[in-house]
Amino acid sequence: MQSVDPLLLLLQNNPSSPYSFSPTQTPSTYRRRVRHPLHRQIESLLSGFLFYLFLFYQTICFDLPPVNPRLFDDQLAIASFAKVKFGLPLSFTFSSFRTVKGMQNSGSLPKSNSLKTPQQSLRRLNFCSQISTGQQTSPVVFPEKRTKGKVSKRNDVSANNNDSKNSKREEHKIDIGDEQSDLLGYEVISGKLVLDKRKTIKATDSQNSTETSHLDSIDAKLTSRALVWGSHVLALDDVISVSYSYGMRHFIVHSYPIKKRSYSLSCFLKSGRSRKDFCFLASTPDEAFQWVTGFADQHCFVNCSPHPMVSSKKQDSEILATDFSYRHIKSKSPPRMLVILNPRSGRGRSSKVFHNLVEPIFKLAGFKLEVVKTTSAGHARNLAFSVDFSTCPDGIICVGGDGIVNEVLNGLLCRDNQKEAISIPIGIIPAGSDNSLVWTVLGVRDPVSAALAIVKGGLTATDVFAVEWIQTGVIHFGMTVSYFGFVSDVLELSERYQKRFGPLRYFVAGVLKFLCLPKYTYELEYLPASKQKSDLERKILAEKDTVDMSDLYTDIMKRSEGGGIPRASSLSSIDSIMTPGRTPLEPTDTTTEPSDYVRAIDQKSKRLSSGRPNVTSEPEVIQTSSTPNWPRTRSKSRADKGWSGLTDPTRSSWGNLGGNDKEDISSTMSDPGPIWDTEPKWDTEPNANWEMENPIQLPGPGPVVGVGPATEIGVGVVLDLEENWVVKKGKFLGILVCNHSCKTVQSLSSQVVAPKAEHDDNTLDLLLVHGSGRLRLLRFFLLLQMGRHLSLPYVEYIKVKSVKLKPGKSTHNGCGIDGELFRVSGQVVSSLLPDQCRLIGRAPSSSVKGL
């Protein structure tokens, strides 16, 4: 009697099992089918093994993280995304995968060359999925015949031309579309194209089909995010422009995709982009016209030219028969900009970088540029100060380091027509020693990517900080960081080694300064930013942004009128700032208190604080508009303890360089802080509606005087109960006031100076390195390399609204602002001006913010 396999019984009794058999089946059929499951198990084991092997291969080759194979659909989505985002190859050619009939074989897709315009079919890209299942929404593979022709070493589109030749194996490629992930946006146009790899294309080609008949047409589509042909995806973000001649079947897509790199290498190398031009041939001139129109609709610049035969006056009856003169492709108008190039930047390489790498991109994109090379320090600032905006209505591009950007910013912000000036966006091509601003804010650090970001457009609003010299009223603006102490000394010393060491000079100067490290003492006051308030302000600003940015700019700049700044100073022009002879931009009225611009207070507060005759000399209780709910009591402690109070204009707080510079101020001294240091407000005139328009409430007085970690190292800490100003005095190795997180271009990955800082968070980030001594300094810099410097007990990190600082008597008084060196005499105040500059390009998160 024949024994019965229990597995078989199980299979037989399961009606849905493919191994169940009906009584009508013969024993032989039955036996044949009985053997099947074993084979299948082996097969599935093998295919599983191969499948994991494939995943491993894919992880290595495609730079993708290992993916859970059970989530294979997600894997496809990730791979699609990787292709679009990073230009990774997407030719999955394994057969033990979902088999779906190919686009062409299915018959569901057009085999003709007819185009599908949005009017005909405006649908998502998962048409293959829909074809295969009728309702499929997940990514699907479809078979394509594999070419036997030679595969391009560069892995470019050449493989696609031979797609259908002599191939018998059925293999599968992924349809990059995925309705749910929506990686490629919506479809603009689809149809057949031929990728023409010939270097020269004759004018007659558009009519002569015999010359191109040997080339195979492939399915292609243009979506709102990419051009897709065969298995290749070219993100529109990488497309610079399209060249097209009316009446031709050809059009050329100029692009700068990211070069493929191995995952391990990409950590160390800058993202490399290189130019790739793809020449496509449509079936008819009409179709070519539609494709090009599709690109123009997606905001790609189209460089249109007349038909070559027409332009060369070689009349061709056939060409003339097709009249394209009535047609017009509406492409975006090319921007007009001023380029300010610092030929000394980046060890003199900036000119080369611009002319070899960047200018061709702008030319392709049709930009109209006027290029001016600076001849000396301060030239860029003067250009930005005096340029006629009608010659560069779309912005100013700075080619160089952070220093040149700083000059341009200062030139713009001190113009008479401030409203207009502040609306002029700044583009940055990083070609200097360090370009922290563009790297941190826009996430680009190589010139080509930066040029691409400018071509693609978009604006990123960025906070600006103003540093005011209280004694002279001089203001200097910055967007990155101001620093005092060791780092500013290194900046100063590095100038001596500029020619000899280039960008290495900072390291050399750093080592030398480290070996003969002085002690730095500072008197510091800062106004911590309240989180609650900051959020509220952000909301208000966001609302203002969406309403009308220019109103905000006008508003702020109006209030700053009358305040001027000195020549932006580089290392070689420090003296020009500090010389008593005023530059044309310096303010006429130099007082010992900050200007309204920096102090950001209304006139009423100013009068109250200035100690001028029309102000009550001893106002015991002052109700300020910013603290409406609790009385602002002025303490006498300042006068009592000999504090050089601001009620006397001749005696500024730390501003008097004479005998008022007290090194030994009691570490526990309580002081209410200068009365004019109210919450930043941008009115020059008393504004009754201000509170209603800007319902920002100051927090109430803090419960106790706080003594922070500074006590441990002998620094006096005083919490001002009224304004929440914190006063500190003592030794600091460094004081850094950061406007953004300050990534350094040289740093490998996550090294940032101020990890919590954002370029548009309406706060400054204050980093205090307390104490003195080489060991502390060394530990700080070592941990900075690893991004762990904030964990040090002598490092303090505070989000602030404003910082006042005065170097001690014997302390070196250097101050660096965005790489420019200044001298601090008396007290300086750093304050924040929200969203006062717009950078050309989109910050990685700007899409979220809707900028």
Ligand SMILES: Nc1ncnc2c1ncn2[C@@H]1O[C@H](COP(=O)(O)OP(=O)(O)OP(=O)(O)O)[C@@H](O)[C@H]1O
């Ligand atoms: N033609 C010039 N000659 C000398 N100095 C110049 C010239 N043009 C600009 N400068 C000054 O050079 C300084 C540095 O410029 P920038 O930051 O663009 O280049 P960089 O290579 O990053 O500089 P650094 O090496 O100082 O960081 C600026 O302060 C600017 O004032």
